[in-house]
Amino acid sequence: MNSNMLNRRTFVAASLAFAGMAAPAAALSENEARVLIDTVVTEINRVIASGQTEAQMIKSFETIFVQYADVPIMAQYVLGNDGRSATAAQKRDFTDAFQGYISRKYGKRFREFIGGQIEVQGAREIKAGYEITTTAYLKGEAPFEVIFLVSGKSGRDLFFNMFIEGVNVLLTERTEIGAMLDRRKGDMGLMIADLRQAG
Amino acid sequence: MPRLDQINSVLRGAVGSFALIALVACSTGQEVSQSAQGLNDPYEAQNRKTHEFNKALDTNLLRPTSRAYAAVVPTPVRTSVSNFSKNLSMPQVVVNSLLQGNLENAGTATFRFVLNSTVGMLGLFDAASEFKVADVDSDFGETLAVWGVGEGAFLEIPVFGPAFQRDAVGKVVDLFTNPLTANLNEPETYISPTTSALRALHNRDRFSSTIDSLLYESADSYAQTRLIYQESRRFKITSKTTNTPATYEDPYEQ
Numbered sequence: 459m460n461s462n463m464l465n466r467r468t469f470v471a472a473s474l475a476f477a478g479m480a481a482p483a484a485a486l487s488e489n490e491a492r493v494l495i496d497t498v499v500t501e502i503n504r505v506i507a508s509g510q511t512e513a514q515m516i517k518s519f520e521t522i523f524v525q526y527a528d529v530p531i532m533a534q535y536v537l538g539n540d541g542r543s544a545t546a547a548q549k550r551d552f553t554d555a556f557q558g559y560i561s562r563k564y565g566k567r568f569r570e571f572i573g574g575q576i577e578v579q580g581a582r583e584i585k586a587g588y589e590i591t592t593t594a595y596l597k598g599e600a601p602f603e604v605i606f607l608v609s610g611k612s613g614r615d616l617f618f619n620m621f622i623e624g625v626n627v628l629l630t631e632r633t634e635i636g637a638m639l640d641r642r643k644g645d646m647g648l649m650i651a652d653l654r655q656a657g
Numbered sequence: 658m659p660r661l662d663q664i665n666s667v668l669r670g671a672v673g674s675f676a677l678i679a680l681v682a683c684s685t686g687q688e689v690s691q692s693a694q695g696l697n698d699p700y701e702a703q704n705r706k707t708h709e710f711n712k713a714l715d716t717n718l719l720r721p722t723s724r725a726y727a728a729v730v731p732t733p734v735r736t737s738v739s740n741f742s743k744n745l746s747m748p749q750v751v752v753n754s755l756l757q758g759n760l761e762n763a764g765t766a767t768f769r770f771v772l773n774s775t776v777g778m779l780g781l782f783d784a785a786s787e788f789k790v791a792d793v794d795s796d797f798g799e800t801l802a803v804w805g806v807g808e809g810a811f812l813e814i815p816v817f818g819p820a821f822q823r824d825a826v827g828k829v830v831d832l833f834t835n836p837l838t839a840n841l842n843e844p845e846t847y848i849s850p851t852t853s854a855l856r857a858l859h860n861r862d863r864f865s866s867t868i869d870s871l872l873y874e875s876a877d878s879y880a881q882t883r884l885i886y887q888e889s890r891r892f893k894i895t896s897k898t899t900n901t902p903a904t905y906e907d908p909y910e911q
Contacts, residue, residue, distance in 0.1 A: 600792035624892020637877030
């Protein structure tokens, strides 16, 4: 039965591709996107409620980040035009440094979320995949909107950007990394080394 | 003979209308509605100087004062002062919502004001939020946006911080047109500015790690401030002016 379903799915996918419809590459469905963010949010809520120390929270956040986000595409976007001149090794190095930097920068803010909750509200199809709208309820604050963008284009369903009340997190980081590079007169190696300490 | 405060209120109105006329005159001269994307910062050099000034002001005055305020005054009291200040701004939210033709917002703000002024004991308690009444906010900058005025250039204003030209004018008008406090006599006339200053201190403390990381840990705090202001302001304005869903850059296609 299971293998039957699988075969049917493969068949449908193959015929769609054949028909030239090339439906959104990995055929991420609205429901799958929603489930992904539901899972992320549940894991985040669990970390918030766990009473871990800051260092543990940062570690937990890094695990969630690596598992559910498309870190390489995020790093590539953040590096932007400067990334074009980077060597393959530098790009790998940067992705690795970026992962730690994001985990420290956002992980250490988790304490502010203690007693809070994030709820998934809705999903909408966009070019790259799906936009998942959530509401963050923090203690003593008006609820605010957090949007996750999810794509299946990497071959797996992963989120690749967040908007916190309209503020584009990737763009914010692209600006920051650009400024770090400028300050180091475009020295990629130096910037990457410093990024490992930043956040 | 008109009393001094009456003259004052007339003057304030006059300043407000003058600012408005000046703005309309300016904006007819240039592109009125620029696309809400991209960066428009022709005064960057001056803005950066002001940013350094504002940063120094934060380091030397705002941050330490907000810490002292937080250390001396217990949280519930600070929250109440902030609630009170916010409640005082509700009539202005009603007026701006009406000017924008947004009856729903106007209704919610009126309901909030009535509920919090009574059940919430003159606004000291945010009873409306307890009853799950939506949080509403508005200002004259938004009204101008609804009327079709473009955002103009980005400015960093001494003390007040970042603002688009349109919203800077909005702030000036808002300062002088709160229907609740426009016609008060001495000492009452100071209540609203004092409580909003205290609210600002309270917020500086509440969001201290966000603000500290933005101002003191960034490689270019001016660029970060500008971007974050731009994005969140545009987000707010868009929610009031259009129903078109957002479009996003697709990093997989770059």
